Amino acid sequence: MPPQRDIAGSGRRGPEVAAPGPATASERERVPAVPDADSSPVVAVANRLPIRSGDGGWELSPGGLATALRPVMRTRSGAWVGWDGGAKGMPATLPGLRTSLLPISLSTAQVRQYYHGFANATLWPLLHDAIEKPRFERSWWRSYQDVNSAFAGAALAALSDRPGAIAWVHDYHLTLVPRLLRERRPDQPLGFFLHIPWPAPEIFARVPWRQEILLGMLGADIVSFHAERYRDNFVRACASLLADVGVQVNGSTIVLPDQRQVSTTTAPISIDTAEYRRLAADPVTAAQIAGLTDQFEGRSLLLGVDRLDYTKGIVERLLAVEALLERRQDLRTRVAFLQVAVPSRDNVAEYRSLRSLVEGHIGRINGKFTEPGSDVPVHYLHRSLPPEQLAAYYAVADMMLVTPLIDGMNLVAKEYVTVQHAWHGSGSMILSEFAGAGSELREAIPCNPFDTEGLSLRIEHALALSQSARRAAITAMARYVAAHDVHHWVAKQLGDIAAAARRGARGRMDRQLVAASQRGSPVSRGRQGRRPDGIRRH
Ligand code: ADQ
Numbered sequence: 272m273p274p275q276r277d278i279a280g281s282g283r284r285g286p287e288v289a290a291p292g293p294a295t296a297s298e299r300e301r302v303p304a305v306p307d308a309d310s311s312p313v314v315a316v317a318n319r320l321p322i323r324s325g326d327g328g329w330e331l332s333p334g335g336l337a338t339a340l341r342p343v344m345r346t347r348s349g350a351w352v353g354w355d356g357g358a359k360g361m362p363a364t365l366p367g368l369r370t371s372l373l374p375i376s377l378s379t380a381q382v383r384q385y386y387h388g389f390a391n392a393t394l395w396p397l398l399h400d401a402i403e404k405p406r407f408e409r410s411w412w413r414s415y416q417d418v419n420s421a422f423a424g425a426a427l428a429a430l431s432d433r434p435g436a437i438a439w440v441h442d443y444h445l446t447l448v449p450r451l452l453r454e455r456r457p458d459q460p461l462g463f464f465l466h467i468p469w470p471a472p473e474i475f476a477r478v479p480w481r482q483e484i485l486l487g488m489l490g491a492d493i494v495s496f497h498a499e500r501y502r503d504n505f506v507r508a509c510a511s512l513l514a515d516v517g518v519q520v521n522g523s524t525i526v527l528p529d530q531r532q533v534s535t536t537t538a539p540i541s542i543d544t545a546e547y548r549r550l551a552a553d554p555v556t557a558a559q560i561a562g563l564t565d566q567f568e569g570r571s572l573l574l575g576v577d578r579l580d581y582t583k584g585i586v587e588r589l590l591a592v593e594a595l596l597e598r599r600q601d602l603r604t605r606v607a608f609l610q611v612a613v614p615s616r617d618n619v620a621e622y623r624s625l626r627s628l629v630e631g632h633i634g635r636i637n638g639k640f641t642e643p644g645s646d647v648p649v650h651y652l653h654r655s656l657p658p659e660q661l662a663a664y665y666a667v668a669d670m671m672l673v674t675p676l677i678d679g680m681n682l683v684a685k686e687y688v689t690v691q692h693a694w695h696g697s698g699s700m701i702l703s704e705f706a707g708a709g710s711e712l713r714e715a716i717p718c719n720p721f722d723t724e725g726l727s728l729r730i731e732h733a734l735a736l737s738q739s740a741r742r743a744a745i746t747a748m749a750r751y752v753a754a755h756d757v758h759h760w761v762a763k764q765l766g767d768i769a770a771a772a773r774r775g776a777r778g779r780m781d782r783q784l785v786a787a788s789q790r791g792s793p794v795s796r797g798r799q800g801r802r803p804d805g806i807r808r809h
Pocket of ligand 1: 335466467540576577578611612613654655656657661678679680681682683686
């Protein structure tokens with residue numbers, strides 16, 4: 272048997288590779304610059320650009336990734352590649368930002384096929400455990416490939432203009448981009464972050480283009496998820512669905528046929544806690560709080576805040592409230608439930624029927640339980656709210672119902688505990704065990720939202736908790752979120768990408784050395800595992 276290489280120190284035997292010999296001068300020169308997580312430019316690639324047109328002109332979009340990357344965009348040069356959403360006259364950057372905004376325009380057909388189709392009617396339901404049936408259309412897939420190529424092309428241009436930049440690709444809209452970048456830039460420090468769950472391999476296997484999607488993401492140096500179970504599902508999908516193309520799994524690392532290694536990690540996203548504390552102290556919020564306190568005087572306010580999406584468990588939550596009011600007649604005038612729902616994806620059929628379903632349930636419950644001369648038990652807002660008003664609802668709500676059927680993270684849970692604590696509140700939070708936030712916010716009251724009767728009992732239990740128990744739980748969760756805010760998440764992600772890229776560079780150098788030794792004289796087995804500089808491999 273010829274000598275074989277031990278893959279990444281695993282003890283398993285891999286393809287035959289000879290021991291390394293000395294690097295030539297030109298090979299040493301090809302070792303790339305080491306990325307610096309604290310100062311390298313960042314090229315973000317995400318479905319949408321982080322700006323919107325407000326009353327006073329163009330401004331940073333509120334929430335999400337735009338907030339997360341605000342400090343990075345202010346202090347470092349960089350770029351953001353994203354869809355312009357059809358907006359005209361978008362600026363090249365915003366005052367105070369050092370980041371260039373690089374818009375991608377999509378045709379009407381691409382919006383329909385790539386965005387509403389493959390992203391939101393194929394991948395979104397598929398990756399959320401297929402709780403709605405994913406639709407597989409070849410024309411959508413072709414459009415998804417075309418749009419991913421367009422994003423990759425713009426990102427490549429941005430990276431060429433910014434030597435030493437870290438590329439950071441986001442979410443399920445752009446799974447093919449990392450590989451497209453890697454093919455053209457083997458040395459590129461590159462991370463991919465998925466904002467939604469990753470299902471069990473048997474569910475993911477349903478998509479006809481499963482290998483292309485996995486290999487697309489594996490173009491990154493590191494692939495990151497909110498929670499350990501999603502990361503584990505992804506690694507198992509690579510093991511089972513890519514074995515026939517020579518991909519191997521070594522613990523949390525994926526080893527590609529060319530021996531390039533891709534790390535996987537968990538990095539739960541968070542919120543800008545300082546911003547939510549500031550909102551809680553804002554006079555506009557205080558005025559709203561006074562109005563809401565009057566409105567719900569004498570009632571315990573239960574609150575739900577979600578995009579109107581079938582993953583969020585809004586229907587099940589309404590059924591649980593109905594079961595509670597059915598069982599506890601005395602609560603019908605003492606409890607109010609407010610559901611705030613942001614309109615979402617109206618162009619996808621499932622979302623339109625969800626809206627009718629939700630509004631039908633609300634009508635039925637109010638018809639059944641409103642006492643003559645008294646307020647309705649269920650209040651409903653179908654709109655996006657200004658941040659101060661949202662903060663006011665968080666401050667006055669006695670109970671937050673975060674009960675998604677499945678959710679990558681759920682930032683609403685983190686926003687609620689932060690505002691409650693800042694407002695010295697003692698609200699309670701019921702949190703789905705199927706939300707990523709459930710693995711972090713351990714003091715919440717856990718629930719299984721599929722069990723609507725059980726959920727109604729959890730609400731009843733929470734209503735009876737002592738104020739001191741509720742306050743202790745809110746304080747513990749708010750402290751946790753403050754210590755793990757979104758700036759902590761950005762720093763960890765950039766640090767992880769830089770570290771994975773450095774490991775990748777060492778691996779590439781090792782492989783170059785091996786190739787050099789294969790071209791030169793044979794090297795004895797005794798030297799295997801050592802580089803000419805004496806540094807142990809792996
Ligand atoms: P989303 O599915 O959009 O995000 P979530 O994390 O809850 O879910 O974020 C929703 C955001 O919208 C929150 O910041 C919330 O304040 C805001 N919002 C909700 N209702 C609103 C309203 N009526 N008016 C104004 N704002 C409102 C996806 C994944 C999540 C993951 C995030 C981030 O599905 O699981 O947490 O990305 O990675």
